[in-house]
Amino acid sequence: MVVVMSPEATDEDIARVVERVESVGGEAFVSKGVVRTIIGLVGDIESFHHLNLRTLRGVADVHRISDPYKLVSRQHHPDRSTVWVGRPGQQVPIGPDTVTFIAGPCAVESAQQTLEAAQMARSAGATILRGGAYKPRTSPYAFQGLGVAGLEILADVREATGLPVVTEVVDVRDVAVVAEYADMLQIGTRNAANFGLLQAVGEAGKPVLLKRGMTATIEEWLMAAEYIAQRGNLDVVLCERGIRTFEPATRNTLDISAVPVVQAASHLPVIVDPSHAAGRKDLVVPLSRAAIAVGADGVIVDVHPKPEVALCDGPQALEGAELRELAQAMRRFPELVGRQPARAPEPVV
Amino acid sequence: MVVVMSPEATDEDIARVVERVESVGGEAFVSKGVVRTIIGLVGDIESFHHLNLRTLRGVADVHRISDPYKLVSRQHHPDRSTVWVGRPGQQVPIGPDTVTFIAGPCAVESAQQTLEAAQMARSAGATILRGGAYKPRTSPYAFQGLGVAGLEILADVREATGLPVVTEVVDVRDVAVVAEYADMLQIGTRNAANFGLLQAVGEAGKPVLLKRGMTATIEEWLMAAEYIAQRGNLDVVLCERGIRTFEPATRNTLDISAVPVVQAASHLPVIVDPSHAAGRKDLVVPLSRAAIAVGADGVIVDVHPKPEVALCDGPQALEGAELRELAQAMRRFPELVGRQPARAPEPVV
């Protein structure tokens, strides 16, 4: 930590900062410049937070130097992690050696629609099925999902197709039931700072897919992962899905740079959701290609057998020719970045 | 609703849109231009949403024309509302005739600190006490609030000072206990899209202070209020507290224009939180003055008897000279905009 004193700060002001730092066992290194004095703090950073140095007379600014996250940081865990999704013997990896393809409908609407979407996904090469039983919607008048009935459909479709299932949990009271049915719990962009929910999925015993808050900095996103990790769950996969900017041509702006930035800062895997970022299906294929090329550990997209009757986000769901084009990219691009498409191991016979 | 066809759309494409609109009982008015055709939709807008018109061939864009919120809209409720906070006989209004001053510590840390802060607030003219027993924090390692013990302190301080209490609820499981102790439930900026929590406070029987999500558009903010209203609770006060922008000089950018924009669109009262918007105490007095001048129905600020030992947001808490300056502004400015400072009615003897 570095404390910057204002030009008017007196020697007494400086002494008070030093005294406070030393009162919690820290060391303070004073550098007096012509205009300003800066004080470098050495010691246990957590203890410094409670000193409220910014409120002391003569203090102009306090710069934090160290990362605020620990468990998810790459600093003490240099090797990048792989998270395994699915039942023993049928697990799919998400990590640095593979590119994992996750696909499925935005919302579970019926058994038939979900099964058809899962078959489309599997045919295109996806090895994990996505699908929402609980839908967070901006309008209270919009379709809110089938709830437990939707979870049951997902479980049935998993039986039929062999694909592990990732599905969103939006309410802390639903964590137990969702964890019972799903192979991976998704935290959506609107719940990226719902700390109680983050803690609950940290204790639920299943891997977590943590979407970036549409307005979260990368540091805040990693702190959300830290909330989960702090409860004992390090099986967290991060998902970049676009941030809110002034540009109206896309629903959000896919922050593709976030992938290598996160990979440098954290050992957790990071995947990309081009469907929700763009909100336009014509951008899904080029953005998926870009995601693989930039080094993402996976891609998650919306598919739907009949986008024109979808109850949620139909305009971004792939089908037909575009899905075939995506399938081809998912097969051909990983090799260029030294990876393999992630496959489910054959079931043990 | 207006459907804009792409220049390549065929007559058949246009006919299909018309047909779908008519299939749910709507009317479609076709305007053929030289380059493009536009189709105006008349009828029940909710039924149009499920048509997924944007996914049809030849459709370039769909513009929504009507506001998506209803209960909180000023359209069918032209008079602006007043929300009353506190126990019968001691209620404080927040509405169009008054400017309500709410103050207190960011976090409840101890009985003594809370009582002192409440006395500071009351001396400065505040008529509602704010204070957090549950604190949503970006870091899992930061002080998370005293919980129920904090609620009990707040209730005691209310007895001692006569000030009704507003306090934040961050978890749907805590709504009942918070509603038992508090006079008004606060939904914080990070929970502005926590729809389950919004619905729960909509059923809790207490007025709600709904902070704007730091990344929410005004329309999304009003939709969050609609979630509460839809559960039967129209006693919602909106609170502008800054939005996230590229400007680093302030923690967030106070969107002062949001006050008259909201007042034109909704009948709900709207107040301003300059402390959390700016994150710097030197800006709290000028921004509070601006809030009253722009027509806000109230102001909510952080005060603390000893900001340098505060466990939360010390750098923005007022005390001493700055608090006296704010108190003066709260007395003198309302008259200029044709309002009175809100006072609690004398207790019934």
Add this chain to the structure above:
Amino acid sequence: MVVVMSPEATDEDIARVVERVESVGGEAFVSKGVVRTIIGLVGDIESFHHLNLRTLRGVADVHRISDPYKLVSRQHHPDRSTVWVGRPGQQVPIGPDTVTFIAGPCAVESAQQTLEAAQMARSAGATILRGGAYKPRTSPYAFQGLGVAGLEILADVREATGLPVVTEVVDVRDVAVVAEYADMLQIGTRNAANFGLLQAVGEAGKPVLLKRGMTATIEEWLMAAEYIAQRGNLDVVLCERGIRTFEPATRNTLDISAVPVVQAASHLPVIVDPSHAAGRKDLVVPLSRAAIAVGADGVIVDVHPKPEVALCDGPQALEGAELRELAQAMRRFPELVGRQPARAPEPVV
């Protein structure tokens, strides 16, 4: 300046930083922490910039501590400045003791329209006339202004009304002619980083009204003022006019906090343009009130005798009842913040 070393930095890496700093006559104070080392730099900051410390091995980050602006900084010029606009004997002040009201049409369209707008402005209490002869437009097909003919109209209207004139210059080749006619040169939001133009108005011998770039940080805005000041012209008035954010309800988001932030950092006057920030005339009166209350040194607004035939920004121009309401605010609010409405001194007879 503070150099933060990465956790992997070696003693040799640290020594190299120290050596480079000392090579230009600076001093380097090393603070070794458990995880990281930080190095405080003392000496001539300009010489440090050329060291490219960020490119050295082991350097994680470099924090600048001092403000990059000098001439416009309040640090060595603690008293806030007053800028005088107009011919000797008829000058209008913009500064800390007054609130200056500037009004006029967005664009000069004709002699009659400009005269009528000026009379409206003067009747409402304005003491400086605004009006554009050169209009920067997003579309090459939109009205681009009357050019020199517009400048002549402005000069005539100044004769007729006694109001000094501020008008925009958009091209470095026009600076001389605009400076010949106008009393104050305006740099618009789109030219806030047009450094050649900034330097040219710095040498033109007339006061400058410098609008904030719609995407400029406050620091970048002050650096733009520094460009003007560095050419010898300290008669610069800053104008906050809204920044670009994600909120679509207003054309831009008026950053009202920028007023006190700038006043703490710089001695230059700062005014507010609510018309261009909001783009909606119903917001101009409340935002003007807020501007005075927050402590702005003036307000600049669009007025037009017939907004419905304006060639530019008609939807935001005031007239009639709204202009009278604004006039009243401009008379009554300054006193509350300890100021007077700025008046032109009576002409010397």
Add this chain to the structure above:
Amino acid sequence: MVVVMSPEATDEDIARVVERVESVGGEAFVSKGVVRTIIGLVGDIESFHHLNLRTLRGVADVHRISDPYKLVSRQHHPDRSTVWVGRPGQQVPIGPDTVTFIAGPCAVESAQQTLEAAQMARSAGATILRGGAYKPRTSPYAFQGLGVAGLEILADVREATGLPVVTEVVDVRDVAVVAEYADMLQIGTRNAANFGLLQAVGEAGKPVLLKRGMTATIEEWLMAAEYIAQRGNLDVVLCERGIRTFEPATRNTLDISAVPVVQAASHLPVIVDPSHAAGRKDLVVPLSRAAIAVGADGVIVDVHPKPEVALCDGPQALEGAELRELAQAMRRFPELVGRQPARAPEPVV
């Protein structure tokens, strides 16, 4: 164009809109809904702009339907364009069949440094040399470029290496001299709304590289290109270089989606500048790969023989291993998206 009437609009208000539209030869189609009436406008859109419909009583909103750009639009020019850079017989294409690699130093500092950088660029596969002789800098105290001496160095290095040269012009007064020396004129991000400069390069007879304003919407960016095109120059290459957002981890946020969005809307080529977007050299290789994968027509990067002594943007310049890695990506990735690396044709002997 669609005019949305407010719910309170009267029949008379509607009639007035219709009348005004018809007064300029347009047709107005009225769709009366239960709550609101909408009016579709058909005819010459330019004539509608001058009607100021938004200022008429009863008008709530006016939606533009057509794109405001014409010459750069893909609507009447469905085939994507190729721009050729360099002298006859040695021209390098930028267009839909190739991926063009442009590299060089941020600033021309000396003959030796520029020559070495050009040789690095050529060895890595670049076929166009970039380098700035005029540098727009946020601080008036920073290195502003060598000016004409820099242009001469660039011309010499072109002779020595055979690489055509693209260099920035920042002042309208320099357009002629820059056009004399350079093969392609660059408009930088800060001049994206400097309309006089855009018009001047539109008349300068050389291809233009138009960087996106760091705060420009895609529509505004295309309108800037329209300014150039309207002066007769359709040899415009667009360059995405990051937009300003709230995320501090990168200097700007590379809007990778802008590439396919622009390609759908305009026939002009579009390339990507990962160096200036990220401001960090460790991101340049992954972002360059992403750019090719998303379908960009080229990539432009900073290289420098000695980044640690660079006078401008050293921290983002590539050299050594990273440049070799980029060179490999530039050779291997284009094929995957059905393209060839752009090569200069052999000189005519």
